[in-house]
Amino acid sequence: MKKLSTQVVVIGAGPSGSMAASLLHSKGIDVQVIEKSEFPRFSIGESLLPACMEVIDQAGMLDAVKQSNFQYKNGAAFRKKGVYTAFDFEDKFSTGPGTTYQVQRGSFDKVLADCAEQQGVKISYKHELTAIQFTEHSSILDVQVEGGEKYQIEADFVLDGSGFGRVLPKMLNLEEPSCLPSRKAIFTHIEDNISTLEHGCEYDRNKILISVHPTNPDVWYWLIPFSNGTSSFGVVGEPDFFENYPEDKIELLKQLSNEEPGLAEILSHALYSKPAGEIGGYSANVKHLATDRYALLGNAGEFLDPVFSSGVTIAMKSAQFAVECLEKKLSNNPVNWLEEYEKPLMVGVDTFRTYVESWYSGELQDVIFHQSPNPKIKQMVCSILAGYAWDTTNPYVKEPQRRLSTLAEICRINVD
Numbered sequence: 001m002k003k004l005s006t007q008v009v010v011i012g013a014g015p016s017g018s019m020a021a022s023l024l025h026s027k028g029i030d031v032q033v034i035e036k037s038e039f040p041r042f043s044i045g046e047s048l049l050p051a052c053m054e055v056i057d058q059a060g061m062l063d064a065v066k067q068s069n070f071q072y073k074n075g076a077a078f079r080k081k082g083v084y085t086a087f088d089f090e091d092k093f094s095t096g097p098g099t100t101y102q103v104q105r106g107s108f109d110k111v112l113a114d115c116a117e118q119q120g121v122k123i124s125y126k127h128e129l130t131a132i133q134f135t136e137h138s139s140i141l142d143v144q145v146e147g148g149e150k151y152q153i154e155a156d157f158v159l160d161g162s163g164f165g166r167v168l169p170k171m172l173n174l175e176e177p178s179c180l181p182s183r184k185a186i187f188t189h190i191e192d193n194i195s196t197l198e199h200g201c202e203y204d205r206n207k208i209l210i211s212v213h214p215t216n217p218d219v220w221y222w223l224i225p226f227s228n229g230t231s232s233f234g235v236v237g238e239p240d241f242f243e244n245y246p247e248d249k250i251e252l253l254k255q256l257s258n259e260e261p262g263l264a265e266i267l268s269h270a271l272y273s274k275p276a277g278e279i280g281g282y283s284a285n286v287k288h289l290a291t292d293r294y295a296l297l298g299n300a301g302e303f304l305d306p307v308f309s310s311g312v313t314i315a316m317k318s319a320q321f322a323v324e325c326l327e328k329k330l331s332n333n334p335v336n337w338l339e340e341y342e343k344p345l346m347v348g349v350d351t352f353r354t355y356v357e358s359w360y361s362g363e364l365q366d367v368i369f370h371q372s373p374n375p376k377i378k379q380m381v382c383s384i385l386a387g388y389a390w391d392t393t394n395p396y397v398k399e400p401q402r403r404l405s406t407l408a409e410i411c412r413i414n415v416d
Helices: 015-026 052-059 062-066 105-119 167-173 239-244 249-259 261-266 313-331 336-362 363-368 375-385 400-415
Strands: 001-010 031-035 071-073 074-078 083-088 100-102 121-127 127-134 137-144 150-162 183-191 209-210 218-223 232-235 278-280 292-296
Touching: 001 015, 015 031, 015 052, 015 105, 015 150, 015 313, 031 127, 031 150, 052 062, 052 313, 062 105, 071 278, 074 292, 083 375, 121 150, 127 167, 150 167, 167 292, 183 239, 183 249, 209 261, 218 261, 232 249, 232 261, 249 261, 292 313, 313 336, 336 375, 336 400, 363 400, 375 400
Parallel strands: 001 031, 001 150, 031 121, 074 209, 150 292
Antiparallel strands: 071 100, 074 083, 127 137, 137 150, 183 232, 183 278, 209 218, 218 232
């Protein structure tokens, strides 16, 4: 069996894997990416956050992303029972980019992976990790090429950027139940024909639209427009909610869109020409995120919920944090992975988790739909919605649960 060696193996060429590989290569670290699929390939999670753009720029990929004709995005809009509100990501508390893109992930992920390859990173597509063992000083990975040979790679360190595949968590028995209830997302891509709107329903193609079901406030819809006249459209709810709807997922989406008056108007001319997909029980957790042999990036470690589009941002920030630690480790300096990787990463993850939980409890909805917000506080909340969940100068990051609960109570008192 052929045996190779490298300093770092990255599992997966999605956003976290490509970003980590690019950053490592720029620091002169030998890196090899193995990817089970062939790109482009479909992936959910199409609405980026502005905080992503800093990491993309750091990896030298910003020009390629800008030149790819993705849909410009400058904020997020929310609709509930006829009330429409919007957050402009440039009007935020934190410094940093205030705009980003809404992307078809197949194209976007390929842009990042191609950039990494152009920079000199080696990516092996249709190569699947089948086993891993740890020796005293290294890791031995068994790899299977689709329809071909098997080989081994010896590496000093392994980064798992496999996303929902969660390769190392499954292989090493690291998975733990999520603290979030099980939910299901049903989605498709539609020809939205929104330009043919005949009425005055408020809509901004430069923003993701989150709509709340009129009678079930824990059920919500996303509408993510793309630059080619199509949109990603999906609905999220607990599994029991969908039992009284058609088994045919397209018919289910049509029926649910008609139940929310704003969406019924916006999508009145939409064409559902693509099949629908489904993801269930997607929230995940693990026993730990890193050891001195491997680290879990992005969704491979923890996935919360799609409501605030935090997935790609967490993926990219995890790559950034992991590379900083790896540069130190591979220079023969000690690294405390708990203190230097896991805890810093979890600052943002826990902030997003607070906002996810508060969305479903109703507290955050009370804040978002409050009609007379304090401008400075709205900027602080907007920063988190824009992905700046690691900015601890923001009081709503430093104390997310206490601050958000207090704010929700104030909003309720003012409404009453």
